[in-house]
Amino acid sequence: MSISHLSPNSSALEEGAPAMEGSFVSAVQLTKQFGEHKAVNDVSLDVAKGEVISIIGPSGAGKSSLIRCLNLLEVPSSGRLRIGDATVDFDTGTPSKASVRNLRNYTGMVFQSFNLFPHFTALKNVTLPQMRVHRRSKAEAEERAMQELKRVGLESKAGAYPAQCSGGQQQRIAIARALAMDPQLMLFDEPTSGLDPEIGAEILQVMRKLASDNMTMLVVTHEMEFARHVSNQVAVMVEGSIIEQGPPEQIMTAPNNIRTQKFLSAVLGR
Amino acid sequence: MNDFAWLYDWPQYIPDLLPGLWVAIAMTCVSCLFGYVLGFFLALLVEAPSKLVSYSALVVVELGRGIPILVLLFLFYQGLPQLGVLLAPYPAAVAALTFSAAGYSSEMIRAGLGAVPKGQSEAANSLSMSVVDTYRFIVIPQAARISIPPLVNLTIIIFQATSLATVITVPEIMQQAGIIGSATFEYMSVYTAAAVLYLCITIPGAALSGYLEERMGTPKQRSKKQAIKALLPAAGKLRTAEERQLTN
Numbered sequence: 001m002s003i004s005h006l007s008p009n010s011s012a013l014e015e016g017a018p019a020m021e022g023s024f025v026s027a028v029q030l031t032k033q034f035g036e037h038k039a040v041n042d043v044s045l046d047v048a049k050g051e052v053i054s055i056i057g058p059s060g061a062g063k064s065s066l067i068r069c070l071n072l073l074e075v076p077s078s079g080r081l082r083i084g085d086a087t088v089d090f091d092t093g094t095p096s097k098a099s100v101r102n103l104r105n106y107t108g109m110v111f112q113s114f115n116l117f118p119h120f121t122a123l124k125n126v127t128l129p130q131m132r133v134h135r136r137s138k139a140e141a142e143e144r145a146m147q148e149l150k151r152v153g154l155e156s157k158a159g160a161y162p163a164q165c166s167g168g169q170q171q172r173i174a175i176a177r178a179l180a181m182d183p184q185l186m187l188f189d190e191p192t193s194g195l196d197p198e199i200g201a202e203i204l205q206v207m208r209k210l211a212s213d214n215m216t217m218l219v220v221t222h223e224m225e226f227a228r229h230v231s232n233q234v235a236v237m238v239e240g241s242i243i244e245q246g247p248p249e250q251i252m253t254a255p256n257n258i259r260t261q262k263f264l265s266a267v268l269g270r
Numbered sequence: 271m272n273d274f275a276w277l278y279d280w281p282q283y284i285p286d287l288l289p290g291l292w293v294a295i296a297m298t299c300v301s302c303l304f305g306y307v308l309g310f311f312l313a314l315l316v317e318a319p320s321k322l323v324s325y326s327a328l329v330v331v332e333l334g335r336g337i338p339i340l341v342l343l344f345l346f347y348q349g350l351p352q353l354g355v356l357l358a359p360y361p362a363a364v365a366a367l368t369f370s371a372a373g374y375s376s377e378m379i380r381a382g383l384g385a386v387p388k389g390q391s392e393a394a395n396s397l398s399m400s401v402v403d404t405y406r407f408i409v410i411p412q413a414a415r416i417s418i419p420p421l422v423n424l425t426i427i428i429f430q431a432t433s434l435a436t437v438i439t440v441p442e443i444m445q446q447a448g449i450i451g452s453a454t455f456e457y458m459s460v461y462t463a464a465a466v467l468y469l470c471i472t473i474p475g476a477a478l479s480g481y482l483e484e485r486m487g488t489p490k491q492r493s494k495k496q497a498i499k500a501l502l503p504a505a506g507k508l509r510t511a512e513e514r515q516l517t518n
């Protein structure tokens with residue numbers, strides 16, 4: 001137990017709603033509606049700098065919708081969102097292009113289906129966004145790209161096209177591409193679901209390293225081992241709402257919500 | 271006079287028809303250039319979120335595709351002057367061909383744009399790339415692989431359709447052939463020469479289109495292994511669907 005728990009002030013804080021001030025990401029009452037259906041229903045979420053939060057839950061719970069709301073691939077129907085110094089209020093109409101850009105610049109995203117650009121080599125996949133968005137020179141962008149490709153163990157694949165790389169390699173290139181943009185929050189949407197388990201392990205290894213480098217991460221995952229051992233917090237999502245959130249050990253071993261228990265017994269086979 | 275003389279006579283008319291060929295080629299180039307650019311923007315407008323914009327664009331596309339080029343030629347050349355718009359034969363022909371090319375090409379371009387997976391522009395978005403950059407570097411190059419072979423075919427069809435412009439006195443191949451024919455009465459030879467000139471363009475054009483289709487159309491790099499991999503996300507979905515049943 002940390003020292004701060006001994007001080008009455010901070011323990012009061014921990015018991016109440018997550019602290020707004022110290023958090024790096026703060027989503028307040030986000031709702032995303034598709035027609036009549038609320039894929040994300042009044043979700044509030046705070047993420048501290050350097051924190052890794054795993055989002056778990058059954059299919060169709062709205063996990064993808066939630067993290068897509070965080071980089072505005074889906075524009076929430078209502079609520080507020082702050083990442084770093086960028087704030088967007090969705091209650092007051094469509095957000096401006098500039099505010100979308102500000103917010104997005106904080107984030108990087110890794111998709112289940114990799115989404116590498118198939119007509120570019122691995123290197124160009126990583127350099128082009130840097131050159132177009134951050135206006136880096138080709139030399140600068142390439143130096144940075146090689147750095148990131150090295151970080152994911154793929155500097156040898158720089159000249160290869162995505163079709164010449166395995167799924168696991170493609171996903172690692174996609175991670176390098178996102179990292180080269182200097183994100184401060186990395187969003188992962190089931191990054192290993194399309195891969196064989198042993199290949200998925202490579203990806204999880206890269207993510208583990210990223211977590212230990214203090215990257216702030218939100219990870220939608222079915223990998224309970226990862227959720228348990230790498231994340232600081234696990235959020236359980238069911239039918240558009242986060243029904244329970246807490247330290248992984250507590251969620252995994254002593255969940256409070258009956259629906260969490262049901263979900264876990266289904267995926268863990270207990 | 272020998273009935274078969276035209277078999278060896280026709281090549282002598284080729285030189286007289288060449289100026290007409292250049293006119294036909296020029297009309298094709300200009301009409302397709304303007305037409306495909308217009309077709310591209312029509313394709314974007316058809317996909318626009320606003321229903322009004324989308325339907326208006328679709329109406330323009332359907333007019334371009336639905337009205338025969340011959341009718342368009344008469345509309346632009348003889349119809350418009352009644353509304354105070356006087357077009358010389360050449361601009362009127364280019365306008366008619368452009369309109370038709372725009373309508374047909376926009377559907378081909380739309381098919382190409384639609385075939386680029388949504389994940390591609392989402393990835394570009396997630397990297398903060400602008401809409402224009404996303405189209406320029408990510409979507410259009412991939413759509414082009416799908417759209418270019420049919421656009422080459424359309425270019426051949428437009429080239430053939432330039433022959434219709436003879437009815438509004440554009441001095442293209444058929445116009446020239448008609449003039450020579452009525453002076454010499456050697457219709458068989460002259461029109462054979464004209465046919466050969468068209469074939470000189472259309473046959474290599476069709477070969478080019480076939481080659482491009484083969485090179486661009488089929489994703490050959492895609493190995494069996496990757497095809498199986500592509501199915502795996504679906505397998506993942508099955509698993510999660512099971513979970514859902516269990517948890518409900």
Ligand SMILES: Nc1ncnc2c1ncn2[C@@H]1O[C@H](COP(=O)(O)OP(=O)(O)OP(=O)(O)O)[C@@H](O)[C@H]1O
Nearest residue numbers: 034038039057058059060061062063064065066510
């Ligand atoms: N673009 C969309 N249009 C309409 N409905 C959508 C859209 N995207 C998601 N939904 C619906 O929202 C709900 C939540 O979907 P979402 O993809 O966020 O779930 P998920 O938790 O990520 O599921 P999975 O584990 O299967 O990926 C589903 O009912 C889905 O059908």
Ligand SMILES: [Mg+2]
Nearest residue numbers: 063064065189
């Ligand atoms: Mg999902």
